[in-house]
Amino acid sequence: MSRPIRTLLFSTLYPSVARPTHGVFVETRLRELLKTGKVETRVVAPVPWFPSRAERFGDWARMAATPAYEERDGVKIWHPRYLLPPKVGMTVAPLTLALGARATVSRLLREGFDFDLIDAHYYYPDGVAAAMLAGWFKKPFVITARGTDLNLIPCYPLPRRMIQWAAAQAAGSIGVCSALLDVLREMGADDSRLHVMRNGVDLQRFSPRSQSECRARLGLPIQGRLLVSVGHLVERKGHHLVIEALDHLPDASLVIVGDGEERARLHEAAALPGRQGRVLFAGAQPNTALSEWYSAADALVLASSREGWANVLLESMACGTPVVATRIWGTPEVVAAPEAGELVDRRDAQSIAQAVQRLFERSPDRAAVRRYAENFGWEPTSQAQVDLFSRISGAAA
Secondary structure (H helix, E strand, O other): OOOOEEEEEEOOOOOOOOOOOOOHHHHHHHHHHHOOOOEEEEEEOOEEOOOOOOHHHOHHHHHHOOOOEEEEOOEEEEOOEEOOOOOOHHHHHHHHHHHHHHHHHHHHHHOOOOOOEEEEEOHHHHHHHHHHHHHHHOOOEEEEEOOHHHHOHHHOHHHHHHHHHHHHHOOEEEEOOHHHHHHHHHOOOOHHHEEEOOOOOOOOOOOOOOHHHHHHHHOOOOOOEEEEEEOOOOHHHOHHHHHHHHHHOOOEEEEEEOOOOOHHHHHHHHOOOOOOOOEEEEEOOOHHHHHHHHHHOOEEEEOOOOOOOOHHHHHHHHOOOOEEEEOOOOHHHHOOOHHHEEEEOOOOHHHHHHHHHHHHHHOOOHHHHHHHHHHHOOHHHHHHHHHHHHHHHHHHO
16 A cells, blocks of 8 residues: 555553553554554544542543543544443443444544554454444454453353354454464354464563662662562452462562552451561552563562463563463463473462472573563564555455
8 A cells, every 4th residue: 555554443442641551552552553654543442431530439430531532642542432331231332332432433534534444452342342333334344352352251152142243244353362362263263364463562661670779769678589460459360379479488578560459458468477568569550660660570470360461471571570470371372481480380379489489499590581572572563463454454445
């Protein structure tokens, strides 16, 4: 094409001024794609309607505070509202999401942004809604699967059927790891339209720094083993298991970076005898600040029950910090060499502690850990997207 490929990125997973860390992995992939100069994009990132911005409503209040339109790093983003009623929200979300975004998409077309395809992220409900929009506006679309959209939601019969329908309509389905696409294959998706495009890591943003200097700046103990666990404070991230693992690691301390619904429970667990003073809660941190926390640690521990492609693993390794992670879904594709770290077969505190001890006994060279992460730059994924989008838009034309 003589002009850039025009894409409409559609997803509820996209940061905003009100929720700057929400869906940052989608924004990161787009940012890297735009660096190629071969793609022009507008973002439609719908937000559930909520009537109050009162702080007591937590994340719902932040959704209500999301502006209808904003720009981030030169990218134009619209946040139309859609209804997410209680009890039946999961079932009706694809339709209400598509209806809520329809007027915005129509306006973009009227104002001259005649996009070539819809680039949707997260299979359900976002991908199913994108399939509806694509049908209404006669555009091809692709859907990127990212984790729980395919390793959990298809357990529910109706969403499973809608995912199958959307996969059959899509010009392409992208998985951030092979394990996610295996789910679509089992559901009957056309293998020729399935593409693995792993997430990369920003090797400039995440780079090794002096461990002692980072600890000093962050107010962490200069001496002793230090673990870090990064992610939303929800059960599936396994922060509680990392806290319990401290019972088997008497010389280690732990920093937990993140915020969420399990905060009170985790504080209670950290206050039990033998753990007092050994767990620091750093709260949610912007992605730009995480490099110091990774660099300060001796190991990142990710005890998740479900992940697609966990970005925190590559971010930590890019800082020279090896990882310990549960052997689930795409994680073995990330932690695929001894210098990367250790995989845990059983998701319990004792197994996590044993893996940490094995890692400390080996003490991988931090420079080697960094070299391993350098194999995961964004360039191959960005080029793969350009190639796929070019074929789809060319076929549509």
